[in-house]
Amino acid sequence: MRRRLVLLAGAVLLLLVVLTSLAVGSNPLSLARVWHALVAPDGGEAATVVWDLRVPRTLLGLVVGAALAAAGVLLQALTRNPLAEPRILGISAGASLGVVVAITVFGIGSLTGYVWFGIAGALGAGLLVFGVAARTREGASPVTLALVGAALDASLGAVTAGLLSADARTFEEYRFWVVGGLTGRDSAVALQVLPFLLAGLVLAAVVARGLDSLALGDDVAKGLGTRVGLTRIGGGVAAVLLTGAGVAAAGPIAFVGLAVPHLARYLVGSDQRWVLAVSVLLGPSLLLAADVIGRVVVLPGEVSAGIVTALIGAPLLAVLVNRARVVAA
Secondary structure, eight states, X not given: OHHHHHHHHHHXXXXXXXXXXXXXXXXXXXXXXXXXXXXXXXXXXXXXXIIIIIHHHHHHHHHHHHHHHHHHHHHHHHHTOTTOOGGGGTHHHHHHHHHHHHHHTSOOOSHXXXXXXXXXXXXXXXXXXXXXXXXXXXXXXXXXXXXXXXXXXXHHHHHHHHHHHHOHHHHHHHHHHHTOOSTTOOHHHHHHHHHHHHHHHHHHHHHHHHHHHHTXXXXXXXXXXXXXXXXXXXXXXXXXHHHXXXXXXXXXXXXXXXXXXXXXXXXXXXXXXXXXXXXXXHHHHHHHHHHHHHHHTTTTSOOOHHHHHHHHHHHHHHHHHHHHHHHHO
């Protein structure tokens, strides 16, 4: 019953945050005007603000927040590392390199153009990590994945830095993306990455039960009938799809994939199916709340959502870790 109540509360919270995202900004609107603009747009100021500015970034916040939070759940379960997040497997670095290559080599200057390169880079990095780890003596174990991912992250980061230092134009274009945020993106970006989100979430739901067994160790999981290899591969592919979609669309936004799974686990326990479901609701809530705060904290300017999530996520994670230690004691 508690888990169902938490899930319901998460859905209500997400609805409230979505409404706030549509209403709050440098030009605040009442909920009545927002509703009228949504159901009966008349071409006026309110309709323009809602449909052209706030609906696209709200839709993108829903997609990216859910993707990064779900990816964090999967990566923490697969690596058995509570600090795991999208950077741990080099996926974010792969997306960054893909974006830089798109700008430098192919001269692409629009986000809708280089988002595909970001997704391709993330998928390539994820597949490379799992391929290299699988060929080691221990196979794709949690420790091996973390080590290979850290090495790839450093290597790809060095290549990206080299390309940026050689081309000022690329750096200027890349700087807009790498800060991480929802501003300047239209609905086309969210629709581009939506299929990857849906595929990743479906695959994550399929392997979620097996992830509970993996937490007990490979030998115990095999004894319980879990197909360890397939579960790990399925979870890895899902994490790569979700991370690639989220990072390519909005940049490497910090702490959503790290803090949200811990909060969900604190609220509903360690059952990965429930953790995944609650995280998919809390991730967008956190990201959209950060975006709203960024809109109003330094009016008439804005602070990127990626900066605000780091400021919110760091103390949130510290509080969760501290409470976990108290409970354990």
